[in-house]
Amino acid sequence: MTKSRIYLFDTTLRDGQQTPGVDFSVQDKITIATILDEMGIDYVEGGYPGANPTDTEFFAKKRTQDASFVGFGMTKRPGVSASNDPGIAALLQSQTDTICFVAKSWDYHVRVALGTTNDENLNCIRQSVEAVVASGREAMVDCEHFFDGYKANPDYALKCAVEAYAAGSRWVVLCDTNGGTQPGEIHQIVAEVAKHIPGENLGIHAHDDTGQAVANSFAAVDAGVRQIQGTLNGIGERCGNANLISIIGTLSLKSIYADQYETGVTQEHLKQLTRYSHRFDEILNRAPDAQAAYVGASAFATKAGIHASAILKEPETYEHVNPSEVGNIRRVMVSDQGGKANFLNELKRCGIKVSKDDPRLDSLVATVKEREAKGYAYEAAEASFELLARRRLGHVKKLFHVESYRTQVERRYNANGDIKTVSEAVVKVEIDGQQIMSVAEGHGPVNALDKAIRKDLGKFQNDIDDLELVDFKVRILNGGTEAITRVLIDSIDANGHRWTTIGVSENIIDASFQALVDSINYKLMISANT
Numbered sequence: 001m002t003k004s005r006i007y008l009f010d011t012t013l014r015d016g017q018q019t020p021g022v023d024f025s026v027q028d029k030i031t032i033a034t035i036l037d038e039m040g041i042d043y044v045e046g047g048y049p050g051a052n053p054t055d056t057e058f059f060a061k062k063r064t065q066d067a068s069f070v071g072f073g074m075t076k077r078p079g080v081s082a083s084n085d086p087g088i089a090a091l092l093q094s095q096t097d098t099i100c101f102v103a104k105s106w107d108y109h110v111r112v113a114l115g116t117t118n119d120e121n122l123n124c125i126r127q128s129v130e131a132v133v134a135s136g137r138e139a140m141v142d143c144e145h146f147f148d149g150y151k152a153n154p155d156y157a158l159k160c161a162v163e164a165y166a167a168g169s170r171w172v173v174l175c176d177t178n179g180g181t182q183p184g185e186i187h188q189i190v191a192e193v194a195k196h197i198p199g200e201n202l203g204i205h206a207h208d209d210t211g212q213a214v215a216n217s218f219a220a221v222d223a224g225v226r227q228i229q230g231t232l233n234g235i236g237e238r239c240g241n242a243n244l245i246s247i248i249g250t251l252s253l254k255s256i257y258a259d260q261y262e263t264g265v266t267q268e269h270l271k272q273l274t275r276y277s278h279r280f281d282e283i284l285n286r287a288p289d290a291q292a293a294y295v296g297a298s299a300f301a302t303k304a305g306i307h308a309s310a311i312l313k314e315p316e317t318y319e320h321v322n323p324s325e326v327g328n329i330r331r332v333m334v335s336d337q338g339g340k341a342n343f344l345n346e347l348k349r350c351g352i353k354v355s356k357d358d359p360r361l362d363s364l365v366a367t368v369k370e371r372e373a374k375g376y377a378y379e380a381a382e383a384s385f386e387l388l389a390r391r392r393l394g395h396v397k398k399l400f401h402v403e404s405y406r407t408q409v410e411r412r413y414n415a416n417g418d419i420k421t422v423s424e425a426v427v428k429v430e431i432d433g434q435q436i437m438s439v440a441e442g443h444g445p446v447n448a449l450d451k452a453i454r455k456d457l458g459k460f461q462n463d464i465d466d467l468e469l470v471d472f473k474v475r476i477l478n479g480g481t482e483a484i485t486r487v488l489i490d491s492i493d494a495n496g497h498r499w500t501t502i503g504v505s506e507n508i509i510d511a512s513f514q515a516l517v518d519s520i521n522y523k524l525m526i527s528a529n530t
């Protein structure tokens with residue numbers, strides 16, 4: 001039986017941006033778009049071209065390779081032609097493959113928010129879609145408040161959807177913007193709409209205000225839609241959006257869906273679902289939800305006790321899917337096969353070959369587990385992981401040794417009576433038996449240490465000249481007097497490599513220094529290989 005295709009549409013860069021406390025930089029957006037592209041998401045929507053400097057810069061270039069790159073915007077304003085509408089002009093200028101319009105489909109909103117007539121709103125939808133189609137791009141329309149609109153005035157909501165489809169919209173997406181619609185209602189209303197617009201042209205956009213955005217998305221699929229919109233880890237305003245990570249797990253692994261549908265996410269990428277989810281949390285600088293479906297640290301954890309031996313004998317008795325299929329691990333095992341398989345995968349990703357019987361692998365697994373218990377998060381710091389692995393497996397030597405470092409912060413008044421804070425650092429390193437000492441001043445103790453250690457690295461100085469620190473994230477892992485600090489540093493070089501390293505300590509400066517030294521070592525390692 002040929003399977004029918006379900007298209008996945010990500011709105012993390014717009015709906016996710018509405019989450020309280022979330023504010024993506026252009027670089028964050030580029031990184032997230034790259035992750036989504038690699039995952040096999042069909043549509044990556046980037047926000048509003050022209051709306052603010054971040055989005056204008058982001059849309060100056062196409063940011064995906066395989067995924068369709070989507071710009072989002074309002075349908076044209078009433079009273080002007082599409083060609084005279086500045087919003088439409090900005091959309092048409094952006095480097096996108098697809099343009100998604102948000103259109104009113106609830107007559108109440110047409111009257112109150114747009115202040116126009118129902119007929120004029122239909123006209124806006126038609127002309128906007130026609131302008132995009134004429135530009136040679138794919139058009140789609142998100143019918144905002146569709147379900148509430150349908151309940152208030154089914155004829156008009158349907159007219160809006162049909163108008164978009166008739167004008168040439170590839171997709172008509174039905175949105176539960178307020179997030180209060182129930183799965184049974186979604187099913188019933190989508191089934192009605194599917195009598196007028198083919199399911200293969202319909203999409204669902206669900207918000208999670210009653211905790212059912214994923215269930216609502218599947219109710220819509222059951223009623224015929226073939227596009228699902230959502231966000232990574234379900235972030236979004238209020239209670240969030242449909243969680244694409246959970247949706248991908250279910251679409252790929254539950255036979256009721258997997259037997260009849262396929263998506264752009266391959267088996268290989270499905271096996272990295274946990275890593276994608278955690279990577280995204282690290283970009284947000286927040287701790288992953290341990291109880292998240294499929295990918296949470298506790299998703300396949302069972303407390304040892306009466307179940308432990310049964311799980312060891314027959315894991316299927318206590319697990320709804322095999323954790324390795326989504327790159328997660330079972331957390332009860334004594335002989336850690338699941339963990340090891342995961343490691344081998346991770347090592348393969350770094351291009352490291354090792355036999356699964358190699359005793360050094362067991363020692364590496366033990367070291368990583370021990371460090372993760374202390375607060376290291378290697379999913380987020382692949383460069384530190386690769387460095388640790390290559391060292392344990394004997395692939396790289398230690399090139400330099402930091403004998404000691406010292407840093408001080410001085411706050412004093414200058415000659416003009418203004419307060420000044422000055423930081424100074426001294427770093428002593430040893431290379432081939434020779435000691436080098438460097439001193440530097442900086443804006444803060446970490447900056448001073450960074451400058452000092454990179455001032456003179458002897459024969460390696462040339463290799464680190466183009467190293468640049470571009471991001472620095474600090475997280476306090478547990479409150480109180482025993483708080484542990486985790487530092488993640490992103491670095492780049494002149495060849496466009498970007499990598500993340502990690503340090504963990506009770507002392508923030510020490511944690512930063514570890515991440516810094518890892519970054520330098522990683523840079524020396526890649527320089528030696530190129």
Ligand SMILES: [Zn+2]
Pocket residue numbers: 015177205207241
């Ligand atoms: Zn939304």
